[in-house]
Every structure is written in C-alpha cells, then in structure tokens.
Amino acid sequence: MADKDFLLAIDGVRATYKHAITALHGVSLTVGHGEIVALLGANGAGKTTTLKGISNLLPAERGQITAGSIKFDGSDVSAISPADLVRSGLVQVLEGRHCFRSLTVEENLITGGIGRSAKRAEIADDLENIYAYFPRLKEKRRTLSGLTSGGEQQMTAIGRALMSRPRLLVLDEPSMGLAPLIVQDIFKTLRRLNRETGLAILVAEQNSTVALKYADRATILENGVAVLSGAADELRDNEDIKNFYLGQKTVSFAAPAPVRPAPAVAI
Known part of the structure; x- marks a missing residue:
C-alpha cells in the first residue's frame, strides 16, 4: 500500500x-x-x-x-x-503527563481548545464531550491539577489533547x-x-x-x-x-x- x-x-x-x-x-x-x-x-x-x-x-x-x-x-x-x-x-501526550499544576482541571482542558484557536461555543461543546468520556474530570473540574491523582492528571492530559480535535x-x-x-x-x-x-x-x-x-x-x-x-x-x-x-x-x-x-x- x-x-x-x-x-x-x-x-x-x-x-x-x-x-x-x-x-x-x-x-x-x-x-x-x-x-x-x-x-x-x-x-x-x-x-x-x-x-x-x-x-x-x-x-x-x-x-x-x-x-x-x-x-x-x-x-x-x-x-x-x-x-x-x-x-x-497530529497531537501527542508526552510521557509524564505535564499538566499545568497551578491551573484547574478545566483550565488545563481549555488550553487545548485555545491552542487551535477554537471559539467559545466550540470549547464549551468539546468540554462536555470530554466529560462524557472522563466523568472523573467533571467531578474535579474546579480542582487544581497539581492536587489531583496521577490517574486524574493522565486523564487531564489526554482530555487536553482531545480538545485539539486530533x-x-x-x-x-x-x-x-x-x-x-x-x-x-x-x-x-x-x-x-x-x-x-x-x-x-x-x-x-x-x-x-x-x-x-x-x-x-x-x-x-x-x-x-x-x-x-x-x-x-x-x-x-x-x-x-x-x-x-x-x-x-x-x-x-x-x-x-x-x-x-x-x-x-x-x-
């Protein structure tokens, strides 16, 4: 091929x-x-x-x-x-997760949408999609990423990548x-x-x-x-x-x- x-x-x-x-x-x-x-x-x-x-x-x-x-x-x-x-x-999640520890989970996710110059309404829609796949992130949306578990940080990193619509x-x-x-x-x-x-x-x-x-x-x-x-x-x-x-x-x-x-x- x-x-x-x-x-x-x-x-x-x-x-x-x-x-x-x-x-x-x-x-x-x-x-x-x-x-x-x-x-x-x-x-x-x-x-x-x-x-x-x-x-x-x-x-x-x-x-x-x-x-x-x-x-x-x-x-x-x-x-x-x-x-x-x-x-x-083509969007990569690097080894080690690399969340912005001083930002909340939701703010981390939003940075993925901002990176592709998404409009506010698109970001809102994408956030709901991410939360549907990762309900734990919705529960932690207002929590600083640095205070979440390793698993939650990995979900956040993946969710942020998905906000770029790869x-x-x-x-x-x-x-x-x-x-x-x-x-x-x-x-x-x-x-x-x-x-x-x-x-x-x-x-x-x-x-x-x-x-x-x-x-x-x-x-x-x-x-x-x-x-x-x-x-x-x-x-x-x-x-x-x-x-x-x-x-x-x-x-x-x-x-x-x-x-x-x-x-x-x-x-």
Missing part, C-alpha cells in the same frame, strides 16, 4: 542524537485511519525517540533523522513545525506509575473513543499486556530495531514473543560461564 493509504507512515527511519549516538536503526511502521497501533519495547528500546520524530520534536533535543521518512497524511513531518502538526491533527492521538507510556485498574479504565476509554469517533491512536507502552488487549496491531522495538510487527491478537498469543520480547519471563543473554580446566592427572 502507498503512504497516502495510511494516516501515518514511518519508513526506514534512522535517528541519532548529537550526530553520534544512534537511537533508531531503520524503523518502519504504519497507522491506518481509525486504527489503534501499539509500539512496544523495554525502556531504552527507542519508543520515545520514534514518537518525538513523529512530532518533529527531535531537533529540540539535538536529535536528527538521518535516513528514511515520516509522513503524516502524506506530508513529510520534518518540513512542518510541531505547532503546525498539532493544528493539522485525527491521530500519540501517547507515550500512558500507564506509567498508575494502578492497574486506572490503566484499564484509561485504555477502555481510548478504545471507546476510537470506536465511536474513528480517532486513530498510536500508543507507546512497556505494559504489553494491556496494550495488546486494546490495540489492533503492534510493532515491537528492541535496541532501536523493529523486530516484529503484526496483529495484536496474534502477538498476544505467541509464546515465544511473550517470553523473549515482552519480558514475561526472564531471558538471559549473558556470556557463557568460563569452562573450568580439567583436574590435573598424576602421571
């Missing part, structure tokens, strides 16, 4: 930091219209670098794409500023530091959004169990290389993949133990 058939197309991307440290070695993946795609891998596998490349955020960290291409809706993202990518519908929502480790029940609730809401609105979602996760439960497809990164891609249900049921790539069993690749010399034989 051609790049234009996908909302996001990453093709053979190599990325470095400071022109010296290679973080990605020819990564390729796609996200189709209305798909949920999971990007899986351990810490340091290259997930965050991939996401920053998608949003053209690497130059701010002295990073650069040295080969390959990343196209959003057919356009090369390297030629588009991060702010313009947001306006065109076509592709990119999430970096949304489960990090959250209780399992909260993680399940967030992923259920993301899938509901996807099914009801057609929102495409790319989620980078270490928590492979929950990501593969809700994703349509997945790509697994290891040391900056895309080692496997396929349907989420097939990856979820593959024992070798669970054992070797998703960390469900400890696998040691340490060097073999030295061979002990044979005992001396008297002559």
Whole structure:
C-alpha cells in the first residue's frame, strides 16, 4: 500500500542524537485511519525517540533523522513545525503527563481548545464531550491539577489533547506509575473513543499486556530495531514473543560461564 493509504507512515527511519549516538536503526511502521497501533519495547528500546520524530520534536533535543521518512497524511513531518502538526491533527501526550499544576482541571482542558484557536461555543461543546468520556474530570473540574491523582492528571492530559480535535492521538507510556485498574479504565476509554469517533491512536507502552488487549496491531522495538510487527491478537498469543520480547519471563543473554580446566592427572 502507498503512504497516502495510511494516516501515518514511518519508513526506514534512522535517528541519532548529537550526530553520534544512534537511537533508531531503520524503523518502519504504519497507522491506518481509525486504527489503534501499539509500539512496544523495554525502556531504552527507542519508543520515545520514534514518537518525538513523529512530532518533529527531535531537533529540540539535538536529535536528527538521518535516513528514511515520516509522513503524516502524506506530508513529510520534518518540513512542518510541531505547532503546525498539532493544528493539522497530529497531537501527542508526552510521557509524564505535564499538566499545568497551578491551573484547574478545566483550565488545563481549555488550553487545548485555545491552542487551535477554537471559539467559545466550540470549547464549551468539546468540554462536555470530554466529560462524557472522563466523568472523573467533571467531578474535579474546579480542582487544581497539581492536587489531583496521577490517574486524574493522565486523564487531564489526554482530555487536553482531545480538545485539539486530533485525527491521530500519540501517547507515550500512558500507564506509567498508575494502578492497574486506572490503566484499564484509561485504555477502555481510548478504545471507546476510537470506536465511536474513528480517532486513530498510536500508543507507546512497556505494559504489553494491556496494550495488546486494546490495540489492533503492534510493532515491537528492541535496541532501536523493529523486530516484529503484526496483529495484536496474534502477538498476544505467541509464546515465544511473550517470553523473549515482552519480558514475561526472564531471558538471559549473558556470556557463557568460563569452562573450568580439567583436574590435573598424576602421571
């Protein structure tokens, strides 16, 4: 299929930091219209670098794409500023949530609408939509974000991104530091959004169990290389993949133990 058939197309991307440290070695993946795609891998596998490349955020960290291409809706993202990518519908929720702690939950959400120059009536309508998907945020709408729980801050960050009316929502480790029940609730809401609105979602996760439960497809990164891609249900049921790539069993690749010399034989 051609790049234009996908909302996001990453093709053979190599990325470095400071022109010296290679973080990605020819990564390729796609996200189709209305798909949920999971990007899986351990810490340091290259997930965050991939996401920053998608949003053209690497130059701010002295990073650069040295080969390959990343196209959003057919356009090369390297030629588009991060702010313009947001306006065109590519919106990312960075790792760590990054709420404005001194603003209320609702004020945080409103900043997402202001970022796309929405009118007052549009912001009001969008707020009600967000509260329908995240009722907890409606309860906490007047609470300073800095005083809310980690789960509520993650919901706020996602809600703020949704106020920008994305076509592709990119999430970096949304489960990090959250209780399992909260993680399940967030992923259920993301899938509901996807099914009801057609929102495409790319989620980078270490928590492979929950990501593969809700994703349509997945790509697994290891040391900056895309080692496997396929349907989420097939990856979820593959024992070798669970054992070797998703960390469900400890696998040691340490060097073999030295061979002990044979005992001396008297002559």
